Amino acid sequence: MRPPALLRLGRVFALTAFALLVAPQGIAPAQSSADPLAFDAPHKRITARFGETNALVTFAVTNVSRVPVVIHDVVPSCGCSVTTFPAKPWTLPPGARGAFSVATDVRGKTGSLLKTVVVQSSAGARQLTYQVDILEPANPADRARNQSLAKTDRQAVFKGDCARCHAEPARGKLGKELFSAACGVCHEAEHRATMVPDLQALKRPPSRDYWLQWIAHGKPGTLMPGFWDKAGGPLTDVQIYSLVEFLSSR
Template identity: 30%
Template sequence: MVSSDHLGPGEEGIIKTTFDTSRKIGTVVRTIQVKTNDPVRPLVVLRLKAKIVDAFHSSNLEPKAIFRSPCRSCHVDRGIGRTGAALFRADCMMCHRRGYVGKDILELKKLSKQQLKSAIEEGVKGTVMPGFSSRVGGPLTESQIRSLIRYIKEH
């Protein structure tokens, strides 16, 4: 939104803008193109740079908090009804990538099927990894858990 639809020579105005910061962290850059009637500079590009602070992951939440809103939309809802690779990409990859909080898939692959099953079902004590099994309050069925283990071991 612009404070005025017309500015005279030398006048200043304010451009207000918003953007969705969900699923973003760290430095985010956006550009805004402003069309002018100036023959020398008919288009001015403004570059906005913002540092997005992760309010959710920086706090000490209990692991099962990810099953409740607002965490649920990223950590659960995207994987509903999915299995295998699609489920891993939807709900697991955000934590289990190289350089992130969880072990990446190459490290996960080194675990035994039983270790994977236990970690996925019951969680990992002393970490932010909760149990995802529906038996312990998580969203995953036994079939989905088996599909994740198969995907990880065969990937």
């Protein structure tokens, strides 16, 4: 039987999903005639691990005007970044919401990278920025010390230096992207520790409740921490359920 807190989490998610389904789909009020496109953020900050190929950032956009807006192109600031969006040209009807992503090649790079993209539309041009922080590789001595800490406190992976690899990369991510950032670092690592299970070779097919319990609260007596922010982890309710859906559909 699931703990009361987890049951409440499930009810909150279900009510939120229902509210989104039944909410009126009317036209959102325009901010101004000169700014018909509203973005979820003008600047984003993401992290990538040393040795990764690409860092992916996603921007959501809503047409808050009363007329269609055509996005002709999304142009990155350099050749190491590639943008992906639904169509070219991409028409957003009044009140419509969509998203586009930018993949930046981070091979051989260190430190922080500041990048821009320019959204070219029938309403004009809009510049957005994002920063990629490339994490330094952990040395074997640090890894052994961190594993020792985790044996006494499973939530230690979200604190101090450990947070750079286990908490910070999860910011703003959902579904498959979140799995790669928060789960794959251990479960799909090239040199996966023997005590870390291969999630694609489990003895029995997991249910959604199984994934929800493991992700939100972890497993006492092991190194598996609880990722739910109300249990001391870094993930919100929405992020946890996006992982549950992703893992259940693989």
